[in-house]
Amino acid sequence: MDLELMINSFPKLLSAAVITLKLLSVSLVIGLFIGLFFAILRLNKNIFINRFAYGYSYIFRGTPLLVQIFIIYFGLGQIEYLRSTVLWVILKEPYWCAIIAFALNTGAYTSEILRSAFQTIKPGIIEAGKSLGISNKVIFYKIQIPIAIRQSLPAYGNEIILMMKGTSLASTVTIMDLTGVAKYIISTTFKPIEVFIVAGGIYLFMTFIIHNVIKFLEKKYSFN
Amino acid sequence: MENFFKIILPQTLRLAIPNLSNVWQITLKDTSLISVTGLVEIMRQSYIAAGSTRDPLFFYSFAAVLYLLLTFVSMKLINRLEVKYSRGY
Numbered sequence: 232m233d234l235e236l237m238i239n240s241f242p243k244l245l246s247a248a249v250i251t252l253k254l255l256s257v258s259l260v261i262g263l264f265i266g267l268f269f270a271i272l273r274l275n276k277n278i279f280i281n282r283f284a285y286g287y288s289y290i291f292r293g294t295p296l297l298v299q300i301f302i303i304y305f306g307l308g309q310i311e312y313l314r315s316t317v318l319w320v321i322l323k324e325p326y327w328c329a330i331i332a333f334a335l336n337t338g339a340y341t342s343e344i345l346r347s348a349f350q351t352i353k354p355g356i357i358e359a360g361k362s363l364g365i366s367n368k369v370i371f372y373k374i375q376i377p378i379a380i381r382q383s384l385p386a387y388g389n390e391i392i393l394m395m396k397g398t399s400l401a402s403t404v405t406i407m408d409l410t411g412v413a414k415y416i417i418s419t420t421f422k423p424i425e426v427f428i429v430a431g432g433i434y435l436f437m438t439f440i441i442h443n444v445i446k447f448l449e450k451k452y453s454f455n
Numbered sequence: 456m457e458n459f460f461k462i463i464l465p466q467t468l469r470l471a472i473p474n475l476s477n478v479w480q481i482t483l484k485d486t487s488l489i490s491v492t493g494l495v496e497i498m499r500q501s502y503i504a505a506g507s508t509r510d511p512l513f514f515y516s517f518a519a520v521l522y523l524l525l526t527f528v529s530m531k532l533i534n535r536l537e538v539k540y541s542r543g544y
Contacts, residue, residue, distance in 0.1 A: 293522065293527065297490070299519070308511075310512065354520040
């Protein structure tokens, strides 16, 4: 064990962890909106809209995140037409490609989580709102969404932690996140165990924080 | 012993199958990560193919379809198991 290397690589890995957190937070925010959008589509009575939303979540939940990143980063660059459009400004950057892949992936899982949360809302609550003369729109925004968010907190916390671990795949498309920097240090020192122990420790610490924040929120917004 | 295998295990299996199926699906998708270490599985093979033919879009999409097929088939099989173990409930 090379303790000196572990201590020396710690600050470098810590600054790389900031990039990991950036990737995570940006893709989670975009993914939450995508998820909410598709969850609402899933509740739609129209069979085509319903099927479309189901197909989206099925494809993104049925294929590995690594494949999705590779298709977006390596695959989309192959289409000549795309290179000439404005989209290419975004798609040539590995950073944005990774964020698009993560957002679409987490959006699919989030839509599934939110959908089941919407479906577990007791109809009595909505009927109570209706009998008070509250409009359907207000019922949806002020009653259904808050309850659904509370209902889905535990599952969403899991999703955040899974996503955080998923961001390590960004290193495969040359992004210098926590795993990317760890790989780089290893390629110069040839000491994978020490560096990965430190990197793993940082991941573990982040999981610990996220887990506790979610637990705190669950307690704060509990029903009783 | 017989008590465990004939009475307790079938009942726990019935309740455990949905969650086990989730774990199965997640692990199935995580096998793609093995490609990083150099073992030639779906992902590694499509990486090699994409590199030599310069056609990443096709090969990665094909890999995605293969994974979809695997998850689809395993889902069907697990559903069948679920039906089998919930007989009589």
